[in-house]
């Protein structure tokens with residue numbers, strides 16, 4: 771399969787999905803300071819060759835312009851003539867597609883994902899158990915426990931990308947970068963969005979739970995319950 775073999779309709783559909791999801795995430799303030807990047811694969815997955823549309827680097831992702839996305843190949847190289855630069859973190863998208871065969875990869879920086887990645891960073895993973903939203907990862911057992919990997923945040927992106935394979939958990943479609951943000955993925959844009967929203971719910975839950983547990987004895991001791 772070459773890029774030219776993929777139908778224009780299919781390519782347009784990927785761009786429409788990315789545009790819509792970008793607007794929805796921007797409304798949640800999930801792209802502060804131009805952070806974050808999104809991609810959706812086009813055409814069949816073949817580990818030897820695949821293509822995806824990705825956000826251009828450094829753009830204000832809260833606005834919509836005709837120059838927000840470009841198509842790249844499995845190595846992250848633009849496949850059409852363009853002045854746009856793919857996301858600085860394209861290599862991480864490439865490796866997640868290559869290793870999982872997924873259909874969409876979304877990356878956002880939020881205060882909750884940053885704080886939780888830092889809190890559990892030394893452990894190398896965030897433990898979560900018994901939270902209903904774990905079912906969004908297609909894990910249905912009662913009181914299920916999951917472990918969300920945390921990678922160190924190197925300035926050199928290839929150093930992050932090369933570690934993805936080591937920490938990838940086949941049951942958990944996400945990886946945190948410490949004090950940076952999260953990568954979440956799914957079979958398609960709908961599923962990647964569902965997974966990302968579930969991760970963010972879990973991070974906020976854990977953050978508030980840690981605060982609650984740490985403040986409760988003090989409140990009780992003060993007799994102000």
Ligand SMILES: CSC[C@@H](O)[C@@H](O)C(=O)COP(=O)(O)O
Pocket residue numbers: 803804805806807825826827828829856857858859877
């Ligand atoms: C401006 S802070 C965020 C960036 O350093 C980076 O982490 C990020 O998520 C966005 O980079 P981009 O190249 O626009 O895709």
Ligand SMILES: [Zn+2]
Pocket residue numbers: 805806807859877879950951
């Ligand atoms: Zn980032």
